[in-house]
Amino acid sequence: MRLRSSLKIIGLMWVCCLLVATGGPEAWAKKVTKPQLLLKKADSGARSLYGSGKKMRYRHHWMNCIGRYEKVYKGYPKSNEAAWALYRTGRLYTKLYRYSGLGKDLDEAVAIYRKLVKNYTQHRLADDAQYQIGEIFYRLKNNPSQAYVEYLKVDIKFPSGDMRPKARSMMDKLALVLSRKTNPAKRTQNPASSNALTKVNDIRHWSTPNYTRVVIDLERPVKYDSHILRADPGLDKPRRLYVDLKKAYVHSDIESTIPIGDGLLQRARAGQHNKDKVRVVLDINSIGGHKIFHLYDPYRIVVDVRGIEKKAPRPKVEVAKKDRPVRKGIRKVKRPDKTVSLASQLGLNVKRIVIDPGHGGKDPGCYLKGGIKEKDIVLKFAKALAQKIRKQLKCEVILTRDRDVFVPLERRTAFANMKKADLFISLHINAHRQSSVRGLETYFLNMATDKRAVMVAARENATSEKNISDLQTILNDLMLNTKITESSKLAHEVQSGMLTSARRRYKTVKNLGVKQAPFYVLIGAEMPAVLIETGFITNPTERKRLLSAKYMDRLSVGIVAGIDQYIKSINQSYQGG
Numbered sequence: 001m002r003l004r005s006s007l008k009i010i011g012l013m014w015v016c017c018l019l020v021a022t023g024g025p026e027a028w029a030k031k032v033t034k035p036q037l038l039l040k041k042a043d044s045g046a047r048s049l050y051g052s053g054k055k056m057r058y059r060h061h062w063m064n065c066i067g068r069y070e071k072v073y074k075g076y077p078k079s080n081e082a083a084w085a086l087y088r089t090g091r092l093y094t095k096l097y098r099y100s101g102l103g104k105d106l107d108e109a110v111a112i113y114r115k116l117v118k119n120y121t122q123h124r125l126a127d128d129a130q131y132q133i134g135e136i137f138y139r140l141k142n143n144p145s146q147a148y149v150e151y152l153k154v155d156i157k158f159p160s161g162d163m164r165p166k167a168r169s170m171m172d173k174l175a176l177v178l179s180r181k182t183n184p185a186k187r188t189q190n191p192a193s194s195n196a197l198t199k200v201n202d203i204r205h206w207s208t209p210n211y212t213r214v215v216i217d218l219e220r221p222v223k224y225d226s227h228i229l230r231a232d233p234g235l236d237k238p239r240r241l242y243v244d245l246k247k248a249y250v251h252s253d254i255e256s257t258i259p260i261g262d263g264l265l266q267r268a269r270a271g272q273h274n275k276d277k278v279r280v281v282l283d284i285n286s287i288g289g290h291k292i293f294h295l296y297d298p299y300r301i302v303v304d305v306r307g308i309e310k311k312a313p314r315p316k317v318e319v320a321k322k323d324r325p326v327r328k329g330i331r332k333v334k335r336p337d338k339t340v341s342l343a344s345q346l347g348l349n350v351k352r353i354v355i356d357p358g359h360g361g362k363d364p365g366c367y368l369k370g371g372i373k374e375k376d377i378v379l380k381f382a383k384a385l386a387q388k389i390r391k392q393l394k395c396e397v398i399l400t401r402d403r404d405v406f407v408p409l410e411r412r413t414a415f416a417n418m419k420k421a422d423l424f425i426s427l428h429i430n431a432h433r434q435s436s437v438r439g440l441e442t443y444f445l446n447m448a449t450d451k452r453a454v455m456v457a458a459r460e461n462a463t464s465e466k467n468i469s470d471l472q473t474i475l476n477d478l479m480l481n482t483k484i485t486e487s488s489k490l491a492h493e494v495q496s497g498m499l500t501s502a503r504r505r506y507k508t509v510k511n512l513g514v515k516q517a518p519f520y521v522l523i524g525a526e527m528p529a530v531l532i533e534t535g536f537i538t539n540p541t542e543r544k545r546l547l548s549a550k551y552m553d554r555l556s557v558g559i560v561a562g563i564d565q566y567i568k569s570i571n572q573s574y575q576g577g
């Protein structure tokens with residue numbers, strides 16, 4: 001017995017020694033990190049604050065809590081706890097505003113949430129933070145326009161986030177508010193209110209065996225939805241895609257069937273489905289996919305239909321493996337993406353280019369007294385550029401218009417798609433209220449990053465800057481467009497080429513850079529697409545240059561060089577160079 005007791009005592013002493021040597025029982029369990037301890041302490045302080053009405057009346061208690069969280073995200077920025085600390089700091093500033101009434105507290109909350117979104121994009125709280133920014137602008141700053149944009153960022157940047165449904169719901173709510181604010185005069189002139197039916201003015205289409213675009217022209221905006229119906233052999237009915245236009249009516253002159261017969265669609269039919277709903281039905285032969293969006297001024301709904309692609313065997317491409325985190329959202333445009341491009345992975349090349357001289361016919365674009373019109377300058381420029389591309393790059397070049405005719409924006413992109421173009425380049429001339437503003441800039445389709453980009457897009461779209469209620473559809477469509485990165489690459493090469501060429505002969509050529517904006521003419525393009533603003537007609541120096549054949553020749557040399565460099569970059573990436 002004594003021996004057994006002695007052994008137990010020795011065993012216990014050994015365990016005690018081992019615990020002391022290894023730091024105690026905590027070291028045996030999962031080790032608690034310093035950021036975790038700091039976050040726990042900060043959370044405890046915040047709970048104490050929220051539980052005391054007396055404490056919440058004094059600012060220093062709030063700042064003490066904020067200081068504790070600050071120690072986490074500043075001291076340990078790479079930790080998981082840093083994002084939580086930022087989120088809770090944003091919440092503290094928002095709650096503090098309700099007591100202080102100071103605008104600076106709301107500004108701090110927005111800044112903190114933006115920091116979380118920017119630095120912790122992959123964190124589960126990133127979409128929550130972006131949503132909270134929208135809430136601040138909507139509920140506390142009374143700025144529905146900015147709130148709409150902030151909710152929209154949740155939809156675009158975090159398509160898999162749990163806050164996306166809430167953000168979309170808020171956008172639907174705000175779209176109505178914004179449309180009322182944008183068109184108060186129209187509501188006065190047209191008191192027909194919500195009971196008025198909207199007229200379907202026309203149905204147009206352009207088609208090839210592999211691509212069809214159908215455009216439904218309406219008197220004013222309507223709500224709509226779409227569905228696909230299975231074929232019904234018993235009733236001899238083919239597969240159908242239909243679009244229901246709510247609170248609308250169709251005139252008898254377009255109620256009849258519109259034959260298409262391009263291999264994808266048999267026909268389009270518009271009829272009064274019931275007393276306040278028009279149903280536009282597209283009878284399907286064979287389609288691979290479709291896309292629906294709407295445009296403004298005038299309001300129209302666009303339906304793009306693609307054929308079923310026959311997958312060719314892909315060439316084997318050796319690409320160096322690189323560990324990268326999954327990226328959400330839209331890439332910034334400070335520099336082009338140098339990773340291996342989609343085109344190079346598929347072994348694609350550039351053989352056919354569509355050039356789009358902006359405006360035309362009844363749409364003069366920018367113009368000045370004396371008969372100086374954008375439509376005339378860009379048409380002349382497009383013809384010269386096409387000739388140079390054919391000669392130097394040996395590419396086939398097709399113009400969306402070769403004379404002074406009006407071409408709707410939606411038809412220009414459809415034209416490029418139908419021609420199966422490898423590149424789409426739209427040429428334009430800029431304008432500004434201040435005659436001192438000048439420079440060259442190149443755009444690709446994306447969300448606008450500055451106010452002037454919005455202004456340029458609004459002018460080229462022939463729509464209102466305030467009409468952002470259609471931005472959601474544009475950007476939702478944009479997220480389905482796999483050519484954004486390719487378009488960014490092309491834009492950078494073209495911009496660089498123009499600057500290099502022009503500066504060899506001309507002084508003070510200003511670089512306004514590569515930018516992004518929602519241009520209608522680029523929506524739905526199924527190839528890399530850019531819009532070039534070749535200068536400001538309102539600036540005396542650039543106006544003189546734009547009317548000079550020598551200057552435009554320098555720009556065309558630069559654009560050709562940029563396209564050439566883009567093509568070479570595809571080939572180099574594909575060949576492993």
